[in-house]
Amino acid sequence: MPLKILIIDDDAKLQALLRDYFQNNSFEVHSALRGDEGVDTLIRGAFDMVILDIMLPDMDGFETLRAIRKTSDLPVLMLTARGDETDRIVGLEMGADDYLQKPFNPRELLARIKAILRRTQPQARAEKPASGVIHSSGVGIDPLRRRIWIGAQEIHLSTVEFDILLALVQAKGKVITRDHLMTLVRGRDFEAFDRSIDVHVSRIRKKIEDDPAKPRRILTVWGKGYRWPEM
Structure with a gap:
């Protein structure tokens, strides 16, 4: 079809x-x-x-x-x-x-x-091996069904937002550069001054952080990229 x-x-x-x-x-x-x-x-x-x-x-x-x-x-x-x-x-x-x-x-x-x-x-997505539900820093993620929740509340993310969050959680404790995230979510080389990844991260923080101005989950590593805490 x-x-x-x-x-x-x-x-x-x-x-x-x-x-x-x-x-x-x-x-x-x-x-x-x-x-x-x-x-x-x-x-x-x-x-x-x-x-x-x-x-x-x-x-x-x-x-x-x-x-x-x-x-x-x-x-x-x-x-x-x-x-x-x-x-x-x-x-x-x-x-x-x-x-x-x-x-x-x-x-x-x-x-x-x-x-x-x-x-x-x-x-x-079905072609990828199911890794099961992931729980990290109070967030539950089902990669296969592309669902995210905190406690009993399901969080609605756009396609790109989900991909960014999943990449960060799967690499928890490690820094993922903006370059890598841009290539991951857009499938092409990024433009040198393209800030769209930062915009997407800002939107995700508003949805999953208690205080987006003081994030505990998506951490900024200045000059490098972003990191999900190893918890």
């Missing part, structure tokens, strides 16, 4: 181009020209991923992402026609998994989508 992608973008020509390209690469593609239409479509259907443009009429991409995250943890890749790093950081802070600046090569977009879906699809 082909994987289903929802594209939310008001550029009808781009929609048509991407639809043809992805269908030729064995994806099922659905389209929405407005944010509210995209949210309604997402609620009614079972999708594997969302491609979301920031510059939408009426309900912009940020508002649309906020609405999506109220009900869904699906991977979301955001498109932006502006080179402003602020747009990218805001999108990541709100739960986007990746971003791509317009204009772009459809092959790069496809490569990023495949990298994200390789980490999130059940069949891909």
Whole structure:
């Protein structure tokens, strides 16, 4: 069964181009020209991923992402026609998994989508040996089902947030560099001044730390990266 992608973008020509390209690469593609239409479509259907443009009429991409995250943890890749790093950081802070600046090569977009879906699809995860539930620093993690909880409360993380947290916990006591985390979650070399990993870590801390300003679980090792305590 082909994987289903929802594209939310008001550029009808781009929609048509991407639809043809992805269908030729064995994806099922659905389209929405407005944010509210995209949210309604997402609620009614079972999708594997969302491609979301920031510059939408009426309900912009940020508002649309906020609405999506109220009900869904699906991977979301955001498109932006502006080179402003602020747009990218805001999108990541709100739960986007990746971003791509317009204009772009459809092959790069496809490569990023495949990298994200390789980490999130059940069949891909089933190929990895199940390591069982992990308990560390008061956090429970089920790598196979991609679930995280603290006490009796389940914590909802985006795809990238889960991958970062799992990598840190599995390497507890060791420093993981930002370079390594970027390669892990995006499947490509990072840009020298790309701060998206820091943004994702900040979001994770807000969800799992008692005091995000004084983290006890995800520790910063200045000039190197991050470390999960060996507890």
